[in-house]
Amino acid sequence: MVVRPLNPGEVDAVAELIHRSTNEWYKKSLGREIFSGRPRDCRIFPETYESLDPGCGLVVELEGKLAGVCFYHPRETHVGLGIMAVAPEFSRQGIAHMLLAKVIIEAGKLPIRLISSAMNLDSYSLYTRAGFGPVMVYQDMHLPTDAPLPPLTATSGTVRVATTADLFPMVDLEENLSGIRRAKDLAHFIQNQGGHWHTMVHRDTSGKIDGWLASVDHAGCRMIGPGVMADDMVALALLHAQLAVPRGGYPIFLVPTHESDMIAELYRWGARNLELHFTQVRGPYSQPAGLVMPSFLPESS
Structure with missing residues (x-):
């Protein structure tokens, strides 16, 4: 072989x-x-x-x-x-x-990072034997309904579609909040290569970008993520806006299991759990200063 x-x-x-x-x-x-x-x-x-x-x-x-x-x-x-x-x-x-x-x-x-199913112990063993360790757990969630979204309980700032002018503020934000930098990925999302990407940014009351969230709507992968946000309220505002976008089916999204307030609000929206996933890392890793919503395409964590 x-x-x-x-x-x-x-x-x-x-x-x-x-x-x-x-x-x-x-x-x-x-x-x-x-x-x-x-x-x-x-x-x-x-x-x-x-x-x-x-x-x-x-x-x-x-x-x-x-x-x-x-x-x-x-x-x-x-x-x-x-x-x-x-x-x-x-x-x-x-x-x-x-x-x-x-x-x-x-x-x-x-360092090498990946997202792996918590249900697949063969996969888990493959990675941990090679020196990877689990550093974050996510709930895979979705809203299995076309019912209107309830209004946000609280919000500040505004959400809009990302533009090319937002690229490096978005890249810098991710590096500041989660310690990783990947300009090619974000450019790919904003430019909507392939025609199935949709990217939004959140601006605080001063106009500064404090969160962004991408999504893909394709028969092979229908998912909201990746994204990084300063806190759970920014994350909910971005997720609410993404869920309001017409799609070909119900997207899944990954939420850190320790974000209990955000998860409680998502249950109020009607969200259900589908699976659990780990972020696994081989090499140095620092816990994020903000909230991370990863994706499977391209891998992010």
Whole structure:
């Protein structure tokens, strides 16, 4: 087995692998599929990562078939590890370990961050054996209804759509609040590459940006996040505005489990829990000074 870069002509095969592998695990473990659409909908993962970082998609080929795939994303302050999938027929043959080992080599001295399911102990063990540790727990939530959103209980400041002029204030805010910097990601969101991104900023009463929140609305990934905010009231204002945007389905969003006031308000809106996820980090990590809402595409934490 050899780990090699993803070839452009393999995007459809990778999409099918991600769709089949992920759905099989969820159906076996949780009794439901996570991808309800076509395998080709999962093209959004290789297409997004290759757009951001060409050549950072890795595959393992075995017996003439794609046996595994993962994506890594070099950033200014760290490396993000994106979606990883192994074909069910090749499970427990060390493929995920090989892919992860290659990413660790590519990262060098930079910390590596990822978002992983708290339900998947095989995945958890893979990462912790490689030196990762869980540093934050999130509730995956959604509003399974078209009913109107209740009004915010309290708010100050204003929410509007992000523009290119907001890019570096947003980048600086994330670095100040959570210690990471990733200008390429934020530029990708604001420019709406692919036509399925929507990004909003929150300004305080003085006009300063104190929060931002992106979202993706695509059949392969319908999610609100990533975003960073000064506090839970800013987070609720941004999330409320994002939930009001017409979409093709019900998006999920990740909320830190320790944000009890925010979660109580989301329950009042009608939100329900779907799953739990960890942020796991290999290398230095500092707890954020504000509130972080991560995403799966591209990975953020």
